[in-house]
Amino acid sequence: MKHSHRTIPLLAAALAAFAAQSLSGQAVCSFSISMVNHNRYAYDTAEECSCCHSIPFGNWGVSSNVGSKQDTNQFQGWSGSCSQVKVQWNSCSREYVKPDLDCRRLNFPDPAGQVPYPGNGYPFTDSYGHNNSVPIAGGTHTCVDQYSPCGPNVYGTVGSHVGVSAIQDWDGDNIMDTGGCKDLDGYQIGVQQNFMTVYELDWEGDDLINSLYFPTVWVTLRCTPETCLALNDNNFDGWLDDIHNRGSSEYVQPYLYQDNHGRISYATDSGVLAKRIDATIRIGRVSGYYSGPYPPGYCGNPSGEEQCINQGWPYQWDSTACVCRCQGSPSICPPE
Amino acid sequence: MPSKIRTKSSLAALLFVATVAAMPMDMTAQPSSLPGGKITGRLLDRDTRKPLAGEVGASFVANGRIIFKHAQATAGGEFVLDGVEAEKVYLTTKLDGYAVEHESVALRSGETKTLELALVKPTPLRGRVRNTAGRPLAGATVRVIYPSDAPERGEIRTTYQWETGETATDARGGFVIQVHPEKAFVVEASHPDFLRAVSAPGQVKALGQETAVDLTLESGVTLAGIVKDGEGNAIQGAEVRLIETGARRATPGFVSHALLEQQLRLASSGADGAFRFDQVSHTTKMVVIIHPRYKPFRQAVNVNRDKAQSPFNAVLEPQN
Numbered sequence: 001m002k003h004s005h006r007t008i009p010l011l012a013a014a015l016a017a018f019a020a021q022s023l024s025g026q027a028v029c030s031f032s033i034s035m036v037n038h039n040r041y042a043y044d045t046a047e048e049c050s051c052c053h054s055i056p057f058g059n060w061g062v063s064s065n066v067g068s069k070q071d072t073n074q075f076q077g078w079s080g081s082c083s084q085v086k087v088q089w090n091s092c093s094r095e096y097v098k099p100d101l102d103c104r105r106l107n108f109p110d111p112a113g114q115v116p117y118p119g120n121g122y123p124f125t126d127s128y129g130h131n132n133s134v135p136i137a138g139g140t141h142t143c144v145d146q147y148s149p150c151g152p153n154v155y156g157t158v159g160s161h162v163g164v165s166a167i168q169d170w171d172g173d174n175i176m177d178t179g180g181c182k183d184l185d186g187y188q189i190g191v192q193q194n195f196m197t198v199y200e201l202d203w204e205g206d207d208l209i210n211s212l213y214f215p216t217v218w219v220t221l222r223c224t225p226e227t228c229l230a231l232n233d234n235n236f237d238g239w240l241d242d243i244h245n246r247g248s249s250e251y252v253q254p255y256l257y258q259d260n261h262g263r264i265s266y267a268t269d270s271g272v273l274a275k276r277i278d279a280t281i282r283i284g285r286v287s288g289y290y291s292g293p294y295p296p297g298y299c300g301n302p303s304g305e306e307q308c309i310n311q312g313w314p315y316q317w318d319s320t321a322c323v324c325r326c327q328g329s330p331s332i333c334p335p336e
Numbered sequence: 337m338p339s340k341i342r343t344k345s346s347l348a349a350l351l352f353v354a355t356v357a358a359m360p361m362d363m364t365a366q367p368s369s370l371p372g373g374k375i376t377g378r379l380l381d382r383d384t385r386k387p388l389a390g391e392v393g394a395s396f397v398a399n400g401r402i403i404f405k406h407a408q409a410t411a412g413g414e415f416v417l418d419g420v421e422a423e424k425v426y427l428t429t430k431l432d433g434y435a436v437e438h439e440s441v442a443l444r445s446g447e448t449k450t451l452e453l454a455l456v457k458p459t460p461l462r463g464r465v466r467n468t469a470g471r472p473l474a475g476a477t478v479r480v481i482y483p484s485d486a487p488e489r490g491e492i493r494t495t496y497q498w499e500t501g502e503t504a505t506d507a508r509g510g511f512v513i514q515v516h517p518e519k520a521f522v523v524e525a526s527h528p529d530f531l532r533a534v535s536a537p538g539q540v541k542a543l544g545q546e547t548a549v550d551l552t553l554e555s556g557v558t559l560a561g562i563v564k565d566g567e568g569n570a571i572q573g574a575e576v577r578l579i580e581t582g583a584r585r586a587t588p589g590f591v592s593h594a595l596l597e598q599q600l601r602l603a604s605s606g607a608d609g610a611f612r613f614d615q616v617s618h619t620t621k622m623v624v625i626i627h628p629r630y631k632p633f634r635q636a637v638n639v640n641r642d643k644a645q646s647p648f649n650a651v652l653e654p655q656n
Contacts, residue, residue, distance in 0.1 A: 026486035031402075032593045065393065065406035068432065068498035157502075158404060159495040159593055162397060163487035175624060175632055183489075186400065193406040226577075226600055236575060236602035289596035292586075299581050321586040 029181040030291045031160040035066045036284030040148040042277045047200040047207040049092040056092035063197045067156025074155040082150035091200045098130045103143035113138025118278045120253045127271040167225045176225035180290040185223040192216045210276040213256035219283040228288030238287040251280035292320025373443035375417040382454035387413025390431030395494040396422030424491045435516040436499040458514035459540045463549035465509045465525045472509025476527040482519045483589040517541045522590045525551040532594040556615035561648030563605040570609030574627040582620030
């Protein structure tokens with residue numbers, strides 16, 4: 001079936017008109033909220049140890065309450081530069097002699113003693129004997145486990161539209177004074193039922209490594225009529241300012257682990273048998289933007305607004321897009 | 337428009353599927369003895385009616401908080417969301433191999449509501465991202481945005497990463513995203529070295545499975561400046577807003593967070609009073625600078641496509 005070129009803009013216009021009916025003029029503050037993990041460690045991996053996988057290193061992905069697993073940088077490891085995509089882990093650490101004297105297959109604790117231990121009682125809060133006698137800091141005979149030096153990783157992002165009051169400019173200085181995102185100033189964002197299920201990603205099917213369950217994480221909003229940022233974002237880039245501080249109290253530890261055999265251990269259980277890896281999480285990035293409608297005179301194009309109003313129906317000035325729109329049916333409106 | 341959709345279909349088909357997509361689901365209400373409200377439900381395949389062990393995200397606004405909850409369905413497809421404090425809750429499904437469905441649920445305190453969420457298989461949408469010279473752009477981030485009904489004041493609508501199908505273009509600028517076959521969508525593309533772009537609206541079921549979305553990304557310009565007081569001293573920590581006041585790229589009915597971020601840029605002046613915005617679009621802007629010890633500064637800037645931008649110098653007057 002062939003269609004004329006006219007079909008495409010007509011269809012697009014009809015779709016836009018349909019969609020516009022469902023967002024007609026309601027003021028909305030639109031958010032993007034990203035969760036990050038940090039302090040990533042691995043103690044016991046046994047994925048891809050079979051005959052056909054000569055190289056044990058692989059990329060890991062995360063399925064969670066805020067995202068699905070992707071073959072990107074959701075849970076970076078340590079094999080390779082942190083600036084590259086897919087920094088890998090040794091997915092079969094169980095097969096290697098410990099300590100790994102040249103630290104090429106395992107990398108933690110590091111010989112220089114620079115990398116801090118996990119903040120939850122390492123090495124005595126897991127079920128593995130191989131790390132019980134690691135030195136407190138540095139030296140030889142150290143590399144028995146793995147850690148990632150690559151800093152915080154975004155593992156899921158939530159987009160939300162929250163209904164707010166219309167934005168207002170009371171003194172006519174074109175700097176908005178009330179309404180909009182400011183309705184949400186001081187609100188807290190809470191992400192509950194947090195979990196990360198970490199997989200070794202593979203063409204032949206992904207291998208589940210460990211599920212980590214976390215308590216609720218919070219962030220407080222600081223909002224103007226046009227934007228919302230987190231209270232602790234003083235350079236306005238959306239990122240929480242202490243996001244790279246691995247010791248920040250905003251990072252929370254897992255309270256529960258579930259391994260690839262379905263075994264469950266609380267972090268307070270003796271031996272924490274189901275623990276194979278560790279990580280901390282928090283809300284890492286928050287940005288909210290008012291998405292209209294704006295009051296008359298907002299756009300820096302007063303003559304365009306006036307001309308549009310003078311044209312009358314079906315033309316209406318769209319102060320959110322700062323353009324004159326034809327609001328009639330596709331038969332009377334030319335395609336945009 | 338920097339985007340193009342190749343289509344094969346009819347408007348009638350589109351309106352039909354839009355009507356079907358808007359059909360409400362069966363819900364029954366009963367009293368609950370638990371504090372807050374409770375939602376119980378079942379996920380199932382719309383075609384086979386088989387239960388699905390998926391997941392459900394719930395979001396709501398209540399008592400000065402924006403809350404995101406989550407529940408895992410059993411093998412029988414049953415899920416429970418407990419302790420829901422809000423009157424209006426927005427649900428989002430999650431299951432690999434199925435398109436996302438949403439449901440708004442009104443809930444009174446102590447009430448339990450039961451519902452079914454029927455899922456359909458997604459359809460692959462292919463496309464390509466290029467620069468204005470027609471060369472393919474690898475590594476561009478591409479995601480799909482669907483329209484949502486407008487939330488009333490205090491209500492929320494939520495989209496998770498698994499719904500937008502966020503992915504990166506390959507070496508040939510190509511991408512494949514699984515999209516809902518019955519919903520209208522736009523495709524948003526972004527790349528650190530280019531301005532963001534959004535396609536015209538489309539819908540796979542109406543347009544046909546051979547639909548392809550091509551997006552072209554333009555380069556922006558850099559706008560840098562310095563904030564000083566009347567005596568020439570640098571002012572650190574001023575909030576600098578760069579607001580698009582000329583024609584904005586927006587598609588009615590769809591909210592692109594990437595475009596919103598591009599239309600209102602924020603920066604903070606450094607110790608030397610300097611600020612900088614990269615990838616600024618070629619349209620009229622307003623620079624607004626705010627610092628608690630100075631009067632707000634506001635000046636229009638016309639960003640020219642063909643000319644390098646001169647450094648922008650702002651002199652702030654102290655508050656009286």
